[in-house]
Amino acid sequence: MRQRARATAWAVLLMTAAVILNSCKKQSEPAQSAAPEQPKAEAPAQPSATAPAPAETKPESAVAAGKKDAEPAHNYLKELLFPAKLKEKAPETYKVRFDTTRGEFSITVTRAWAPLEADRFYNLVKHHFYDNAAFFRVVPSFVVQFGISANPAVSAAWRHVEMKDDPSSQTNKRGTITFAQTGSPNSRGTQVFINLKDNPRLDHMAQGFAPFGIVDGNGMNVVEMMYDGYGDSAGPDQDQLEKQGDPYLRKGWPKLDHIKSATLAGTSDSAKQ
Numbered sequence: 001m002r003q004r005a006r007a008t009a010w011a012v013l014l015m016t017a018a019v020i021l022n023s024c025k026k027q028s029e030p031a032q033s034a035a036p037e038q039p040k041a042e043a044p045a046q047p048s049a050t051a052p053a054p055a056e057t058k059p060e061s062a063v064a065a066g067k068k069d070a071e072p073a074h075n076y077l078k079e080l081l082f083p084a085k086l087k088e089k090a091p092e093t094y095k096v097r098f099d100t101t102r103g104e105f106s107i108t109v110t111r112a113w114a115p116l117e118a119d120r121f122y123n124l125v126k127h128h129f130y131d132n133a134a135f136f137r138v139v140p141s142f143v144v145q146f147g148i149s150a151n152p153a154v155s156a157a158w159r160h161v162e163m164k165d166d167p168s169s170q171t172n173k174r175g176t177i178t179f180a181q182t183g184s185p186n187s188r189g190t191q192v193f194i195n196l197k198d199n200p201r202l203d204h205m206a207q208g209f210a211p212f213g214i215v216d217g218n219g220m221n222v223v224e225m226m227y228d229g230y231g232d233s234a235g236p237d238q239d240q241l242e243k244q245g246d247p248y249l250r251k252g253w254p255k256l257d258h259i260k261s262a263t264l265a266g267t268s269d270s271a272k273q
Contacts, residue, residue, distance in 0.1 A: 076128045080154045083161040090122035095216070095266035100135075101257045102226060105219030106265065107177055114166035114212035117179050117188065121212065122264075124190060129154065130262040134249050137235050138228040138256075142199070145180060146259065147191030148238065150246040158190050159242065168208035172199040175220050176211035183207070194223055226257045 079086065096107045111118040124130065129149060137145035149155045164186050172178060172195050180191040183206040194215060195202075202209040215223060230236075236253050249256055 077151065077154065080127050080129055080149075080151075081157045083158055086123040086127060088119070088123055088126070090118045094122060094264060096121075096125050096213075096262055097265040098262050099260040100222065100226075101260065103222040105222040106216045107213045107219070108216055109177075109213035111212075113170050114168075114179075114210040116163050116166045117210060117212040120163055120179070120188075120190075121192070125262050125264055128261070128263075129158075129190065130259050132246060132258060132260070134241075134246065134253075134256045134258050135226045136238070136241060136249065136253075136256060137193075137232065138226045138230070139196075139232045140228045141197050142232075143193040143195055144223055144226050145191060145193040147180070147189075148241050149190070152243055152245040155242040155245070162186050162189050165207045166210040166212070168203050168210040170211040172202040172209055172211055174198050175215040175223075177213045177215070178202070178209045178211045181206060181209070196224060227255045229255060 090109070090111050092111050094109050096109065098105050098107070109118050109121060130146065132150040133146050133148060134150070135144050135146045136148060137143070139145075149158070165181075165188065170176065174195055174197050177192055177194050179188040180193055181187045185207055187207075195211075230253055236249055236256075241248055246258075
């Protein structure tokens with residue numbers, strides 16, 4: 001009996017040892033690491049069936065657009081160098097707008113008063129002869145004179161382009177504009193003056209000074225503001241002004257007023273300038 005009980009105890013002991021050994025073996029094995037998660041590659045979005053594919057943009061041709069090439073700028077300076085070509089007949093009446101360093105004023109020209117002078121003045125203004133020119137002779141209570149180009153080349157071209165005398169049909173009253181002359185027959189060129197007062201003696205002096213237009217409205221308020229501090233005796237030499245142009249004036253007579261622009265207004269030609 002005792003031997004059988006002893007054998008059973010040994011059997012139980014051996015079984016317990018086997019279980020313990022098996023448990024220790026599993027704990028000593030390294031744990032299997034889980035495979036790292038791979039980043040997901042997101043598929044590119046498919047273009048919408050309704051969205052139009054980008055089209056190549058081609059420049060629109062000027063012809064297809066119905067556009068014409070821009071006209072080249074008018075070369076007035078070049079045309080002024082050929083006085084013989086500037087002989088257009090003036091309208092029966094026309095206005096000239098002056099923008100000056102003292103303000104603006106306008107003149108109405110009546111061709112019937114002095115047709116040759118009106119035609120000459122019209123062509124000179126139309127081609128911007130008087131732009132940037134100075135009021136180089138301002139004699140208080142007498143006249144304001146201008147008409148020598150700021151460009152010596154233009155002055156040279158017009159130096160001997162005189163016209164025949166117009167007979168005087170109007171009196172030289174305040175505000176009228178008249179071509180200057182030397183006193184010799186047919187000596188009028190490009191210089192003009194505006195009467196600052198009534199000067200009837202000019203009507204019959206020399207060949208007769210023939211007014212061809214008159215300052216409009218209150219424009220004489222501007223004309224009478226032109227700088228007159230140099231007077232008639234201390235002003236610039238006209239021959240030197242023709243040869244050297246505006247720099248000659250700026251150096252010796254810096255206070256003289258200037259014409260910024262003189263343009264046709266109130267005629268069909270004014271829109272073409």
